Amino acid sequence: MFNYRNSIHVSFSYPGKLIIASLILLNPFITNCFGQKLKNAPGSPLPIHTYPITDSLNVLLADRNHIRALKEQLKKDLLSDLGHFEIRDTAVLKSYYRILGDLAFYERNNDQALAYYDTLRTLEVKPAAQATSALVKRSLIASGDPESADYMVNFHAVFTKKINAIAYESAASSLQRIRQQYANLTAAEYVKIAASDLNPPIANGPLSIRNLDYVLFLFYEMHDFDKVSKVVTLVMDSVTRAAARKQVNIWPARELTLPPGKPYTPVVICVFDLGTDISVFKDRLYTNKKEKIDGLDNDHNSYVDDVHGVAYDLQENKDSHLLMPLTAERQKSYPDAVKLLKGYGDDEAGIESTEFRYFKDVTTKANVVQRDSIWNLINLVADYVHGTHVAGIAMRGNPYARLLTVRFSEDVGFTPDAKSPAVETELKVAKNLKDLVKYWKAANVRVVTMSWGYFISDYQTDIAKYNPKMPADEQKNLAVKLWTMRKNALYEAFSSAPGILFVASNGNKNSNSDMDLRYPAALDIPNMIGVGSVNSAGLETDFTATGKKVAIHANGYLVESFAPGGSKILLSGTSMATPYIANLAAKLIAMKPSLSPAEVITLIKKGADISADGRIKLVNPKRSFELLTALK
Numbered sequence: 107m108f109n110y111r112n113s114i115h116v117s118f119s120y121p122g123k124l125i126i127a128s129l130i131l132l133n134p135f136i137t138n139c140f141g142q143k144l145k146n147a148p149g150s151p152l153p154i155h156t157y158p159i160t161d162s163l164n165v166l167l168a169d170r171n172h173i174r175a176l177k178e179q180l181k182k183d184l185l186s187d188l189g190h191f192e193i194r195d196t197a198v199l200k201s202y203y204r205i206l207g208d209l210a211f212y213e214r215n216n217d218q219a220l221a222y223y224d225t226l227r228t229l230e231v232k233p234a235a236q237a238t239s240a241l242v243k244r245s246l247i248a249s250g251d252p253e254s255a256d257y258m259v260n261f262h263a264v265f266t267k268k269i270n271a272i273a274y275e276s277a278a279s280s281l282q283r284i285r286q287q288y289a290n291l292t293a294a295e296y297v298k299i300a301a302s303d304l305n306p307p308i309a310n311g312p313l314s315i316r317n318l319d320y321v322l323f324l325f326y327e328m329h330d331f332d333k334v335s336k337v338v339t340l341v342m343d344s345v346t347r348a349a350a351r352k353q354v355n356i357w358p359a360r361e362l363t364l365p366p367g368k369p370y371t372p373v374v375i376c377v378f379d380l381g382t383d384i385s386v387f388k389d390r391l392y393t394n395k396k397e398k399i400d401g402l403d404n405d406h407n408s409y410v411d412d413v414h415g416v417a418y419d420l421q422e423n424k425d426s427h428l429l430m431p432l433t434a435e436r437q438k439s440y441p442d443a444v445k446l447l448k449g450y451g452d453d454e455a456g457i458e459s460t461e462f463r464y465f466k467d468v469t470t471k472a473n474v475v476q477r478d479s480i481w482n483l484i485n486l487v488a489d490y491v492h493g494t495h496v497a498g499i500a501m502r503g504n505p506y507a508r509l510l511t512v513r514f515s516e517d518v519g520f521t522p523d524a525k526s527p528a529v530e531t532e533l534k535v536a537k538n539l540k541d542l543v544k545y546w547k548a549a550n551v552r553v554v555t556m557s558w559g560y561f562i563s564d565y566q567t568d569i570a571k572y573n574p575k576m577p578a579d580e581q582k583n584l585a586v587k588l589w590t591m592r593k594n595a596l597y598e599a600f601s602s603a604p605g606i607l608f609v610a611s612n613g614n615k616n617s618n619s620d621m622d623l624r625y626p627a628a629l630d631i632p633n634m635i636g637v638g639s640v641n642s643a644g645l646e647t648d649f650t651a652t653g654k655k656v657a658i659h660a661n662g663y664l665v666e667s668f669a670p671g672g673s674k675i676l677l678s679g680t681s682m683a684t685p686y687i688a689n690l691a692a693k694l695i696a697m698k699p700s701l702s703p704a705e706v707i708t709l710i711k712k713g714a715d716i717s718a719d720g721r722i723k724l725v726n727p728k729r730s731f732e733l734l735t736a737l738k
Contacts, residue, residue: 152191152198154578155183156312163301163308166321173325180318181209195621200229205319207240212326216247231721232646234277235616241268241284242338252330262337269341274349278641279663279678280648282454285342290469291477293331299478300324310574347456355642357661362693362727363503370696374508375500375688376415376546376554379493381429381513383670384414386494387501392510392549399426407548408541415511416545421525422534428511429670430490443487444669450484451676455664488677489516491669495677496557498667500685506696507689510549512542526572527565527588536595543603552695555688556610557681559624561617562589596626600634607695607703608634609688611680612651619655628655633703635710639663639683644715644724650680652721658710660686660725690727694734701734709733 157176159166166172184202193199207222223240230236245268246252249260274281291299300320307317327334364370374392384391391414396405399413409416410426417425432440449465452458472480493513501507525531546554565585573581600608610627612619619628619636627636639650639662647663650656662683664676691706701709713730714723 152187152193153183154582155180155315156578157314157318158312159308161308163297163304163321163324166308167297167325173322176318177209177212177322180315180322181206183315195618196229196231197615197617197622200226203229204240205315207243208319208322211243211247212322214252219243220247231652232648234280234646234648237272237277238280238284238648241265242288242334244268246334258333258337261334262341265337266341266345269345274346275353275641275643276645277648278346278349278353278643278645281342281346283648285339285346286454288335288338289342290481292335293328295477296331297324297328298475302478307570307574314570349456353642356644357642360726360728361503362690362731364506364693364696366505370506371699372506372508373504373553373692373696373699374510374549374551375692376510376512376549376551377493377497377500377685378512378514378542378554378556379496379558380489380516381417381427382415382493382497382509382511383429383668383672384509384511386668386670386672387497387509390501390505390507390509392508394549407545409545412545414509415513416542417511417513418515418538420515422531422538424538425513425515428513429493430513430515432490436486439483440487440490440670443483444491444671444673444675446480446484447487447491447669447677448673448675451664451678454678455676457676491675491677492557492681494670495667495675496555496681496685499665499682500555500688500692502667502689504689504693504696507692510546510551527568527584529588529591532588532591532595535592536598539595539599540602543599543606546603546606551606552699553607553609553688553691555685556608556626557679557684559611559613559627560589560592561613561615561622561624562586565589593625593629597629597631600626600629601631604633605703606633607688607691607706609684609691610634610636611684612636612638612656614639614649614679615651616649617651619651619653621653622651623655624651632707635687635707637680637684637687639678639680640722640724644722646722647678649678650683656723657707658687658714658723658725659683662686687725690725690730693727694730697731698734698737 157179161169161172184206187193188202193202203222203226207219207226210216210219210222223244227236227239230239242265245265246261248264249257251257254260269281272281304313304317304320307313313321394405394413397409397411397413398404399411401410403410405412409424412426415428417427419425445461445464446468449459449461449463452462453465469477469480493511497509497511501509562585565588566581569576569581569584576584600606608626608629608631610629611624612627613624615622617624619638626634635657636655638652638656638659639647640659641647641663642661644659646652646659650659650662660683662680663678665678665682665686666674666676667682669675687710690710694706694709695701709730710725711723713726713728713733715726715729716723
């Protein structure tokens, strides 16, 4: 369904872009009337700041005076917001202080930069984020005069020392994110790719803070980027590759596997996702015996050929393809694309596989245009395999699970008919959700796993993409309206199915789930559980959300599961943690079908291992099984 955001995590972005992407700047009308700081409560928007640009990116990057003026205006705007508003959303605060630190770094005001970076670090709640906060910039500052002949030699020594001081298993995803940001592109490639990203918004209106941050990164950091990148990659490869192979894995000891032949009850699990290759699970499929695949609606339930599930196209119309049909061109490129995606995951895991060597060989030899195409292909295939990978995790170790697929569609580059978010679309979504609940009830679905969700900023992004000339306040108003419609539609549909447990991802934005609400995980209903991500050692990933809406944590880092066709790959994201919880829920229900969703949630939460600070609730399937056994 349109605008659903899956929760896979591919850490490919320019340094800092992942953080600035969490900004929610919506309301241009708030003013400080009384000389006191206005409180920025959850959901309360900050002023919109935009920066008029008329030249192309290349012309802008050649205009030092214009760049400096934009930098000064950005600094002024951020400091003004900090002075006028009591901002309680830590994700926004972190974005502000990260940008201010970078601006001071660009001005070579090192003391001020470190002060901002120190403030940024105090806002981090994750130990890994604290350890790696502004790590590269701090190392560069400590390396002396950038004009000196020894600058890069000093940087190598300083950066190596800082990296060696961090326990890899405590910060694996954070360290790998830093590595990926510097390892994949040269400065020239960054600028060329950035032109395709930035020239359209430059041509259609003023730049947002996010895009201006991108421009300043290009202007100030590209001069030394290749030299910095060489050091970062060299150090990170030498330290992290060996460490990744030795990383502790707590999950096999916690795994709960149900043996076949027990007097357990089959449980229907719905994987509500971007599509599933059901042939991978052909021995454990939900089957609608009243339907057959003949192009007809045999059981008169409004779905055609819904033998093993249902699907919707980009226009919210009912469809019969449970896996997105690929064009002939995509079918031809799919095997290579999966090899690249697997190689990417193996690279991060320190596994020197055939696919890893293929990934390194292809990306190393490619020119700028080819690399852009390669990364687009990797991101596209990551979406294509998403549902099958999720299903593999949800079904693992459970011979009593029966898979029902619901495929929604998203603008992931496979089809050309995507449209802007609109009221008409939301009305269709609301109707489709009601139909789905009716369908799930008829199929006796007990668990629905949803490795997706959306923030209000997702609506803003898509509205801006398809309506670049729409005034910012109109974009904001439309985003709020559509976001509210979607939230209400999800609430009405899911709350009308009290016997179904809904398991939802809290996302990969490293956001505070209590401030930056993501639906459906943020729904306040008794049959919903929101999920966060940890790594193989049981420590938070750098991308997982925090806050009370994260009720439970599961493994979401380099998790192995299936791709369409049956091959296995490693993927990371809260997308992988969410079906882990659905998997446990289905096993508990198989053993005791009378359990209500609230009782299942209680067993999962009571069986969890709680960290000393109370933030991490680490799922423990065997302990939940013991608690269930004690109830019988």
